[in-house]
Amino acid sequence: MGTPMSTPMSTPMSAEISGQAGGVPPLIRLRGVSKRYGSGAAELLALKNIDLDIAAGEFVAIMGPSGSGKSTAMNILGCLDTPSAGQYLFKGAHVEALSRDQRARLRRRFLGFVFQGFNLLARTSAQENVELPLLYRGDSADVRRAAAARALEAVGLKGWEHHTPAELSGGQQQRVAIARAIVTEPAVVLADEPTGNLDTLRSHEIMGLLLALNRDHGITVLMVTHEPDMAAYARRMVRFVDGRVATDAVNLHPVTAAPAMSASESI
Numbered sequence: 001m002g003t004p005m006s007t008p009m010s011t012p013m014s015a016e017i018s019g020q021a022g023g024v025p026p027l028i029r030l031r032g033v034s035k036r037y038g039s040g041a042a043e044l045l046a047l048k049n050i051d052l053d054i055a056a057g058e059f060v061a062i063m064g065p066s067g068s069g070k071s072t073a074m075n076i077l078g079c080l081d082t083p084s085a086g087q088y089l090f091k092g093a094h095v096e097a098l099s100r101d102q103r104a105r106l107r108r109r110f111l112g113f114v115f116q117g118f119n120l121l122a123r124t125s126a127q128e129n130v131e132l133p134l135l136y137r138g139d140s141a142d143v144r145r146a147a148a149a150r151a152l153e154a155v156g157l158k159g160w161e162h163h164t165p166a167e168l169s170g171g172q173q174q175r176v177a178i179a180r181a182i183v184t185e186p187a188v189v190l191a192d193e194p195t196g197n198l199d200t201l202r203s204h205e206i207m208g209l210l211l212a213l214n215r216d217h218g219i220t221v222l223m224v225t226h227e228p229d230m231a232a233y234a235r236r237m238v239r240f241v242d243g244r245v246a247t248d249a250v251n252l253h254p255v256t257a258a259p260a261m262s263a264s265e266s267i
């Protein structure tokens with residue numbers, strides 16, 4: 001992959017990035033981030049004063065019970081939503097101060113998303129699904145075709161380009177979604193329960209892919225999971241409880257390879 005972060009972003013972000021004194025800021029920094037849903041009697045604090053730093057190149061598993069704020073945090077980290085209070089710095093730039101358009105640009109340029117339900121367009125080929133982020137970016141048809149073919153090959157789907165989601169297994173659909181997430185060469189891939197709809201074998205296959213993206217391509221991976229076997233691939237585990245970071249620990253012995261599978265099993 002290339003160097004997605006080598007070119008400065010347009011102002012005001014680049015000004016803030018280059019104006020950062022005292023060393024390089026972490027890729028991601030949350031400071032005192034809270035998120036409130038609703039108001040009055042219906043008010044709910046989904047995140048309570050979160051501090052979190054994530055360095056470039058990390059592979060972080062985010063765990064915690066249902067309703068603990070994991071998806072809310074991922075939506076904020078993914079610039080899909082904004083905090084009610086606190087600061088989110090991405091490469092030193094204040095995301096909470098950006099306009100909706102600036103956030104969308106940051107998202108398109110630096111972030112890739114993988115969801116539990118794959119979120120592919122039906123009746124649309126794998127190739128076209130993967131090309132979509134490049135279409136939004138205004139790339140030419142030739143550039144899109146070549147980049148999507150490369151991304152599909154990287155996830156082991158060479159030869160499946162013209163199949164629609166309905167013609168693919170769940171594991172294959174998630175691999176298409178991963179190809180779509182990496183086709184823009186993002187700095188960060190955010191995956192919210194990426195193996196939640198998959199059986200154990202397919203889940204390990206997806207984890208093997210995320211691991212390869214992190215290790216071989218230097219992509220920072222933030223993954224929500226409730227499965228300890230999948231979190232075991234990450235080198236750091238952050239546990240949310242009731243809208244707070246309850247524990248944040250290094251995984252000293254991460255899984256370093258997905259279990260080997262026969263060719264027939266991997267389809």
Ligand SMILES: Nc1ncnc2c1ncn2[C@@H]1O[C@H](COP(=O)(O)OP(=O)(O)O)[C@@H](O)[C@H]1O
Binds near residue numbers: 037038045068069072
């Ligand atoms: N859009 C929303 N509007 C109102 N409440 C929400 C919304 N999204 C999440 N919540 C609430 O915020 C809390 C945290 O939710 P969420 O971040 O989805 O948790 P998790 O992903 O850990 O299961 C839950 O109580 C949930 O019901």
Ligand SMILES: [Mg+2]
Binds near residue numbers: 070071072
């Ligand atoms: Mg969730």
